[in-house]
Amino acid sequence: xxxxxxxxKKKRATKAKPAAMxxxxxxxxxxxxxxxxxxNPKMTMRNVNxxxxxxxxxxxxxxxxxxxxxxxMIGPSGCGKSTFLRSLNxxxxxxxxxxxxxxxxxxxENLYAPKxxxxxxxxxxxxxxxxxxxxxxxxxxxxAYGPKIHGLADTRVDLDEIVENSLRKASLxxxxxxxxxQAGTGLSGGQQQRLCIARAIAxxxxxxLMDEPCSAxxxxxxxxxxxxxxxxxxxxxIAIVTHSMQQAARVSHRTAYFxxxxxxxxxxxxxxxxxxxxxxxxxxxxxxxx
Amino acid sequence: MTESANHLEKIKKSLSRRNxxxxxxxxxxxxxxxxxxxxxxxxxxxxxxxxxGAFRIAYIELEVTYDQDxxxxxxLTDPEELTRGNWxxxxxxxxxxxxxxxxxxxxxxxxxxxxxxxxGFDLKDRLLENPLLLGETERVWILADDDIDxxxxxxxxxxxxxxxxxxxxxxxxxxxxxxxKIRLQFNSNLFTRGDxxxxxxxxxxxxxxxxxxxxxxxxxxxxxxxxxxxxxLEEFAPRNRWTDFIEVNINNLAAVPSIIFGLLGLAIFINFxxxxxxxxxxxxxxxxxxxLPTIIITSRAAIKSVPPSIREAALGMGASKYQxxxxxxxxxxxxxxxxxxIIGMAQALGESAPLLMIGMVAFIVDIxxxxxxxxxxxxxxxxxxxxSPERAFIEKTxxxxxxxxxxxxxxxxxxxxxxxxxxRRW
Numbered sequence: 001x002x003x004x005x006x007x008x009k010k011k012r013a014t015k016a017k018p019a020a021m022x023x024x025x026x027x028x029x030x031x032x033x034x035x036x037x038x039x040n041p042k043m044t045m046r047n048v049n050x051x052x053x054x055x056x057x058x059x060x061x062x063x064x065x066x067x068x069x070x071x072x073m074i075g076p077s078g079c080g081k082s083t084f085l086r087s088l089n090x091x092x093x094x095x096x097x098x099x100x101x102x103x104x105x106x107x108x109e110n111l112y113a114p115k116x117x118x119x120x121x122x123x124x125x126x127x128x129x130x131x132x133x134x135x136x137x138x139x140x141x142x143x144a145y146g147p148k149i150h151g152l153a154d155t156r157v158d159l160d161e162i163v164e165n166s167l168r169k170a171s172l173x174x175x176x177x178x179x180x181x182q183a184g185t186g187l188s189g190g191q192q193q194r195l196c197i198a199r200a201i202a203x204x205x206x207x208x209l210m211d212e213p214c215s216a217x218x219x220x221x222x223x224x225x226x227x228x229x230x231x232x233x234x235x236x237x238i239a240i241v242t243h244s245m246q247q248a249a250r251v252s253h254r255t256a257y258f259x260x261x262x263x264x265x266x267x268x269x270x271x272x273x274x275x276x277x278x279x280x281x282x283x284x285x286x287x288x289x290x
Numbered sequence: 291m292t293e294s295a296n297h298l299e300k301i302k303k304s305l306s307r308r309n310x311x312x313x314x315x316x317x318x319x320x321x322x323x324x325x326x327x328x329x330x331x332x333x334x335x336x337x338x339x340x341x342x343g344a345f346r347i348a349y350i351e352l353e354v355t356y357d358q359d360x361x362x363x364x365x366l367t368d369p370e371e372l373t374r375g376n377w378x379x380x381x382x383x384x385x386x387x388x389x390x391x392x393x394x395x396x397x398x399x400x401x402x403x404x405x406x407x408x409x410g411f412d413l414k415d416r417l418l419e420n421p422l423l424l425g426e427t428e429r430v431w432i433l434a435d436d437d438i439d440x441x442x443x444x445x446x447x448x449x450x451x452x453x454x455x456x457x458x459x460x461x462x463x464x465x466x467x468x469x470x471k472i473r474l475q476f477n478s479n480l481f482t483r484g485d486x487x488x489x490x491x492x493x494x495x496x497x498x499x500x501x502x503x504x505x506x507x508x509x510x511x512x513x514x515x516x517x518x519x520x521x522x523l524e525e526f527a528p529r530n531r532w533t534d535f536i537e538v539n540i541n542n543l544a545a546v547p548s549i550i551f552g553l554l555g556l557a558i559f560i561n562f563x564x565x566x567x568x569x570x571x572x573x574x575x576x577x578x579x580x581x582l583p584t585i586i587i588t589s590r591a592a593i594k595s596v597p598p599s600i601r602e603a604a605l606g607m608g609a610s611k612y613q614x615x616x617x618x619x620x621x622x623x624x625x626x627x628x629x630x631x632i633i634g635m636a637q638a639l640g641e642s643a644p645l646l647m648i649g650m651v652a653f654i655v656d657i658x659x660x661x662x663x664x665x666x667x668x669x670x671x672x673x674x675x676x677x678s679p680e681r682a683f684i685e686k687t688x689x690x691x692x693x694x695x696x697x698x699x700x701x702x703x704x705x706x707x708x709x710x711x712x713x714r715r716w
Contacts (some may be wrong), residue, residue: 033479033697039691058600091602091605096528107319117606119609119610120608121608122605122608123607123608126607127606129599129606133313133597133599133602133603135600135603135604135618136600142586145604145607145609145617146607146608149607149608150608189373196603200606203607220611245662
């Protein structure tokens with residue numbers, strides 16, 4: 001009865017939309033289709049709901065992220081994929097009105113347990129943001145910041161080594177080794193984003209979250225970052241939110257399709273882009289809406 | 291086709307109207323700026339034209355004999371004896387030597403009126419500095435009386451003001467002028483002395499030191515408190531009814547007339563905590579109360595202007611909130627905070643009303659040497675001088691205003707320089 005009422009409410013709410021779109025709306029609580037769970041999960045999310053005040057942004061999402069996989073999250077604007085990603089390292093804590101329900105675990109440990117320290121969590125789950133946001137400091141200091149605050153380097157030599165390794169892993173070393181002590185903000189957009197990636201991997205996180213890391217970059221810089229993601233997937237588990245379906249197809253092992261705050265389909269990337277299981281996924285990847 | 295032609299016609303018509311409106315608006319802006327500039331120019335010309343004279347003052351050259359008998363002092367190192375000395379006799383005798391023909395009580399009084407009533411004490415200071423002069427005779431430039439100073443300056447400018455001069459005095463001045471025994475010198479007293487009832491003796495130093503001590507205390511108290519409050523409210527405090535209430539109150543406090551803060555200081559610091567009156571401590575406390583809202587508001591604005599992406603970057607790296615603030619937000623907002631603090635300080639430097647309430651309006655001759663010495667401040671000194679009847683205080687008042695303004699200009703320049711220097715782009 002209650003379910004019926006809520007479905008009814010939803011219909012009324014979407015009345016204004018054109019008829020053609022109506023068939024694409026999510027009806028009721030359809031379960032996610034596809035390969036949602038994995039055998040060797042790094043992170044497990046069960047029945048996650050996220051609210052901004054009383055507005056629900058994520059509805060009942062359950063999904064696993066496997067070790068060393070690259071999972072892409074795609075979907076139309078406002079579908080909640082960024083919100084979901086940010087709840088994985090509790091960046092949503094900084095938003096006062098945001099509330100997360102359900103269970104998000106990493107290696108079996110609940111990330112929202114009261115005694116868990118977010119500082120530790122964020123050292124284990126790094127993040128790269130949409131717009132490159134290096135600190136207004138030197139390139140060296142940008143990368144060294146994480147190891148410094150977490151006390152990962154005992155000596156200056158150790159720190160130098162961490163900085164060099166991180167920059168190498170972010171394939172930025174060759175370009176900046178001569179000007180490590182110049183401002184990080186003086187780099188080009190693509191270099192800045194790789195600097196942010198170097199900064200994130202300097203603390204050796206287990207998982208890296210990327211929130212549309214290439215949306216502010218030109219195609220060449222994008223290609224470099226994509227290449228980098230592929231290399232990084234050898235050592236890290238990566239969850240990437242992207243607007244570009246081609247990018248998802250190129251870099252990810254699995255793809256999750258979000259629609260209006262619900263997780264519609266999760267499948268190996270190849271399958272999503274060739275034989276999507278759900279009609280909404282198909283409609284999205286064939287460009288009927290976006 | 292005709293419809294699009296019609297559209298174009300309409301757009302063209304409105305275009306000329308829009309262009310005219312824009313041109314008009316530019317002229318409004320230019321006029322406004324011109325009016326503002328003209329006002330500043332008039333103010334400055336007026337003050338400078340009135341006040342520049344105060345930087346020079348009339349001196350009269352006399353032959354002074356440091357006659358031990360006349361002074362009545364045997365031992366120059368005994369302070370008690372020094373206070374009993376008849377120092378005026380030195381200058382008076384010198385005047386009589388200069389004009390030996392003058393006789394009669396009233397004429398003599400007029401003659402002595404040519405030089406400052408403090409001239410004897412100036413000679414005493416000179417003698418104490420050079421004890422070997424005792425018994426010697428030398429030619430010394432002695433400070434003229436303020437009326438003589440006013441007359442001599444106006445006479446040099448071609449518009450003699452002789453209202454307070456007798457005919458005899460005019461003659462004597464003329465005689466001195468002929469012999470080159472009266473001249474204008476740089477008025478170092480203005481910068482080295484405290485206040486005085488005698489305009490020619492009065493200096494700004496007491497007020498400058500008072501302002502300095504008061505402002506140091508204000509800065510030391512209000513900057514850390516204001517910045518901490520701003521950081522807490524902006525970065526740590528939960529958004530709820532309480533913080534809203536506090537915010538509204540801070541904004542209201544910034545608009546409270548400053549004299550109210552003076553009353554508050556009088557009631558709390560002086561009447562309740564028994565801090566002495568007229569001292570920089572209580573002045574600094576009152577000005578701190580007054581400056582805090584300004585500093586909190588500008589600091590909060592500076593913190594708000596730090597892009598959230600920087601905070602996200604730091605938090606995403608696993609920096610704690612405190613580290614995020616200390617390592618990233620604070621350095622980026624510091625230029626804005628300093629600017630706010632200096633603007634607040636400039637406000638405090640120019641404030642007189644609240645200080646009147648806590649007794650910093652007293653007539654204080656001694657130059658304050660610390661935070662607990664009675665003192666007055668520059669704007670109050672201006673108020674006091676402007677209130678004095680002697681004509682010579684007119685130029686003194688303007689000169690004090692010039693000094694106050696130059697302090698303000700220096701502070702604002704420092705604010706701009708600091709902002710430029712510390713500003714980092716992101």
